[in-house]
Amino acid sequence: MSLGERLRQGLCGFLALSLTGCWAVGPDYRRPALDAPASWAQDPATAGRPDRLEETAWWKAFGDPTLDELIARGLTGNLDIAQARARVRQARADITTARAGFFPTIDVTGSSTSSGSGAVQGDGASTTGFSNASSDTVSVSNKTTFTAGFDASWELDFFGGQRRSLESAKATYQADIEALHDARLTLIGDVATNYVSLRAAQEQLDIARKSVAAQKQNADVTRERYRLGLISAVDVAQAEGQAASTAADIPTLESSIKQSIHRLGILLGLPPESLLPLLSAPKPLPELPTPLLATGLPSDLLYRRPDVRQAERKLAAASADIGVATADLYPKFDLTAGLGLQGSMPSKIVGFSTWYWSVIPGLTWPMFDAGKIRATVEKKKALYEESLASYKATFHTALEDVENALAAYYAEREREHHLVLSVAAYQEALDVDNERYTRGLTTFLTVLTDQAALYSAQTALSKSRANLRTDLVSLYKALGGGWKVATAKAAS
DSSP, X not given: OOHHHHHHHHHHHHHHHHHHXXXXXXXXXXXOOOOOOSSOTTOOTTTTSOOOXXXXXXXXXXXXXXXXXXXXXXXXXXXXXXXXXXXHHHHHHHHHHHHHTXXXXXXXXXXXXXXXXXXXXXXXXXXXXXXXXXXXXXXXXXXXXXXXXXXXXXXXXXXXXXXXXXXXXXXXXXXXXXXXXXXXXXXXXXXXXXXXXXXXXXXXXHHHHHXXXXXXXXXXXXXXHHHTTSSOHHHHHHHHHHHHHHHTHHHHHHHHHHHHHHHHHHHTTSOGGGGXXXXXXXXXXXXXXXXXXXXXXXXGHHHHOHXXXXXXXXXXXXXXXXXXXXXXXXXXXXEEEEEEEEESXXXXXXXXXXXXXXXXXXXEOOXXXXXXXXXXXXXXXXXXXXXXXXXHHHHHHHHHHHHHHXXXXXXXHHHHHHXXXXXXXXXXXXHHHHHHHHTTSSOHHHHHHHHHHHHHHHHXXXXXXXXXXXHHHHHHHHTTTTHHHHHHHHHO
16 A cells, blocks of 8 residues: 555544544533413413414515505615625634644645755965965865655544544524524514504594695684674684694694605615605505414424524534533644655655655643633623523513513503594594584584594504504514514525
8 A cells, every 4th residue: 555545544544533532522502492471361262273373474465566666675775684694604713614624634735945054165265364375275065955845734623622623613603593594584574663653643644634624614604703793812822722723733733754764774774865756745544454364382482583593503602602612621632744746946846755644643732821711611601691691581572572462452542442433533523513603503612622532543543543553563573573584585
């Protein structure tokens, strides 16, 4: 067997030892079990039904093509999502870096070394220190050696430090993927919420303008009745004051409309004014989808919510980092090998008569570092405990988000029902009192009171209808709904 074959077999043997190792120090990670309620406190009728909410495009149930378009554009243009995608690519590169530690580093080397030697021959030193003449002779020989070959260095992973490092890199990569999913889910919720706010503000602006028109008409009537001497100037002042007070709400609502459009532009990764042509024209609120989609069980959030999944993967990475730090307590074995050719001229580095090789095994083992490595291990253990607490807190927050969204949705649904009745009652009262006022059977103050109450109730009903929709958006977002659909669209 030639020396090259023996060297190759030796390298393969060391590779096998490095990859298999004896064991990997540090804890072997297992997903911790977390307690979850058996059902939601609000006990919705849909809780027990099986569901795949993360695969459901729940926003399409609102029946608004403009909303669908905005969400689709946001999933491709949002800059937070772009940053999250870049972090995923960084983490993927870190996996390649960690995996490279299992293999030798091989470098191509080449050098040229020149050296010389000489001898002095003569009849000795001159008899006087001032003699400029010498009969000495100098002979010089020069030599240049060219070498070319390969150098390999290899750290053998006997105690699993590199394996734990790869394990940590993979878990971090998976956490960044979940962060990307969470960014998409957040984008969907934010676009839907701001879109509903936009349409609600446009609806309330329409209510305000109609109320101002009606109140100005009443002011004109009171001025005419005052001219005829049928009422006092107080009625005129009250009518004009009420119209002006309602008109004061219009600039605020117009500003809210522009702010919502600007926010939607930013969410889509555009300059804020870009969507003004598309969204400035008023449209009604999206339809309220009924019935609710299946909410599933509280324990489903462990696997459905991207932020909970991300926290769990960070915990796995923190566990692996303990092993990385622990491996530094043990010896490190490395192997350095060289193989090459040499000759007196570059063209002569071809014959196997001029080859050379070297194999240098090495060992390093920290004997004294004033407790630095052990302190690092303790720090990694504390970081793991911090990540564990963060994982539990994230899950508890997810449960809270769903419970709050359910409570808000059901409360707002009842509130909307009462406001519908309130608007109808105030409208009827205003119609009756307007007729009574024209017949002189009631005071104008009664009419003003009815108008103010109706405007307030109509505005409250519009806000309630918007809140009902945003509460539903918050619920589906809290349940982790739709991110797999968004991921599939982004990949297509």
